[in-house]
Amino acid sequence: MTTTAHSAPSHPPEGDGHGHPVPATDHADAHGHEHPKFLAHHFDTPQQQFDSGKLGVWLFLTTEILLFSGLFCAYAVYRARHPEVFSFAHHYLNKWLGALNTIVLIFSSFTMAWAVRASQLGEKPFLIALPKGKGQYQQLFRCSHRQLCMFLLSITIVCGGVFMCVKYLEYKNKWQENLLPGELFRPTELPGETARPRDEAKPLAKEGAPPEGLTAGVAATRAASQPAAAATPVALAPEASIPAVGPATRQAPEGFLVEQSQIPRAAIGPAGVSSDWEKAHASRFEEQSVVVTKEQVGPEPYNTHIFFGIYFLMTGLHGIHVLAGMALIGWVLVRTRRGDFGPDYFSPVDFVGLYWHIVDLVWIFLFPLLYLIGNSG
């Protein structure tokens, strides 16, 4: 606490205690000593203010991690209980888009970290130069670090935007394919077909294996865990005897839970796909490197929709955080442009940067947990 400076009267004389309307700006009072503009009145030194802010941000980040931890916990519980669901359903996710987003976010973390550094350097010049030999340099580019900081912050926002666009494409795809949580989960396509545009699917109806038959086949596999006689055409030779196909209904008996060991694994494709259809469209599986071959995808386990519930909750909450981060970066960008920051005061950039890194970090966990699940579950 500043001891001497405060002995000066901090307010206009108001000893009579009434009648003197004092401006309502509570904390804008002058203390009669040199407080830098950015230093709030209740702090003594910029260092104290910075340290307080930093501790506050770290505490806030802790709460963010704990907020996500609930979802990670739900993920862990359901993945442990129903590994087959995760093993099956992750094939619906496009891991290349996920990887792209990961790279975009990691790059944005780099630009953010650099922006913090640039913000600290303020008006000091930023140079790009080529050595000409003999200690001589040719200057290629020159600007202030503040300008560099604005550029880097802009790049970071753009990266966030790219991330959200890719996320939008993924969501749109899921929406079109009805790969949605709960009752809305009504996929009509096979896994491995998720990348196929909708309109391409139509001609199939005219061919020998109409979507109806396909749908019935998929539906049949959904109840695969119920041992029952094969009701629909089963896949290829050796696996035909697998007792994997049940009645063509999604509804299992009340309280019927599937343990991993009970899931029969269809070595070739989802049971129920007619071999004609498969031959006719075999090329489709080979063409697209993104997609998995049917061999890797077993029959659809019960409650697959839980995966998509968790997927949308985790990526959705993360997406909201990305949007918030972009808004915050926009705010420090405006303040940087205004010249608020420099060697003495750069806390907002630093703190927003920390927030941005935690948002990236969450994604770095989300990507492998959701997209890169092995077939063993």
Next chain:
Amino acid sequence: MTTITPDLARAGGPLEYAHDNYLTHSHGVRSWLLTLDHKRIGIMYLVAVLSAFFVGGLFAEIVRTQLLIPTGALFTSASADASPYKVYNQMFTLHGAIMIFLVLIPGIPAALGNFVLPIMLGAKDVAFPRLNLFSFYLYLSGAAIAVISIALGAVDTGWTFYTPYSIESQTAVSWMVFGVFILGFSSILTGMNFIVTIHKLRPPGMTWFRMPLFLWAIYATAIIQVLATPVIGITALLLMMERILHVGIFNPKFGGDPVLFQHFFWFYSHPAVYIMILPAMGVMSEVISTFSRKHIFGYKFIALSSIAIAVIGFLVWGHHMFPNGQSTMLATIFSFLTMTVAIPSAIKVWNWLATMYKGSIDLATPMCYALAFIFLFAIGGLTGVFLGTLSVDVHLHDTYFVVAHFHYVMFGGTLIGFLSGLFYWWPKITGKLYNETLGRLSCVLIFVGFNTTFLPQFVMGSQGMPRRYATYWPEFQPYHVMSTIGAYIQFIGFAVAAVALLHSLFKGKTSPANPWGSATLEWSCTSPPPHDNFKTTPTVGDPYDHSNLVWDDKVQGYVRNNRLAESYTTKTAIPRQPKGH
């Protein structure tokens, strides 16, 4: 030390009433609504919390009235409603939800804590004043959303929102739960603010072990607020998503696990009861030392037991689910950990008793409430040990025994502690002295009413009366009638307390800076405190050293007399001056 000079006393009139204080510093509604002053924010919290308490109390009285007769006095099967007891379910749910989320959690930390924490610490404000105001408006928004939920269809799930019923219920569960989410954020921001304030804004000399124990308690509370509340946040979101999208995490119909909800819920809500009780324990340490005129006994033990409670409190949530499908091993571990919470709690209680031992006890209103606290908290805590015992809990689970235990701790503990603190700091907050007789009377009425209400519930519960039932077997009626009569007595008690406090606002004598003879820093600035808390940086001493505080007839309060400091050791009580007030 900030010495009270005769000059200062004269300047403010006969008493050291400060005419330029935080209340008169600026005027107008805007100066309040946009204030960044922690004291004004504390006052706004206080008003909001007390209003919520009034509403929650009304719901409680309705619940108790319904239970006067076995078939229900208000909502009976004869009423036209297709589901006659739904209204009863809504009443006890609203009572619980309002009391927990709007009263007990923010009560002491956000209202009293906001007001006194920076002053006790010797700081000018909390670390983030804007965040503090934002937190208050989040609280208001959460409360508003809760009110909207009542309008849209009051929740009938119980304040615990257990799935699957909370998913099936046709009432506005999503709204209420969203309100809880917002209120949780408010709580987190307050906690963050307090942690940073205590870490970074301590003036020179204010070492960790010179902090008043109230600050230790608030600090431990803030840790729980920051680490536990996000989990109720995500649980609330998941429950909303479960209702809206059927994500299948909590809903067994979609492959979800309702017990998982209970784990999520109690992972927050059990630590949350320590959010509620710890600050009350902090108030106790202040009040008991002050009104015993004696240094607090076992300072470090009390301080660290707060931290211990906060830490262990995170590891006991499973005791809410002993009969709900937990593995025996897990239940055993949770049972053991639950027992260990008794240790730091008992350390506190024994230290308070030891503080009073050979003290010069002044039965002022705050002290009366403090004594009530010790009595009620001891009963509440010990019955908690019954419930933490695996085999006993199977019998007592979901009976009135739990209801009684919970109310003994949360009402007998937190709320009584809140009242104690309110009466203790009231002269500091308002600059007015209240009528002691009315204050004591309110304490007696509430104490008697409380025990009349909840002691019979232990008996009922152990005989098998389940909680949350709208009707019951006739043999339980005598207990229920007693309980309801007690609830009415409490209502009168609270009315008397309200009269005592409101009366003081208009007719009360102005308060000196230090009416009680406390040694903590907030009593060294004027009553009410000035806008800046301290014109000069206060010198920090032992917060419980009363030896140099003497009664001064001129100021009608206690003043520092440093010459006396050496005449007494801190081990014995300081003789109280003849009372003039």
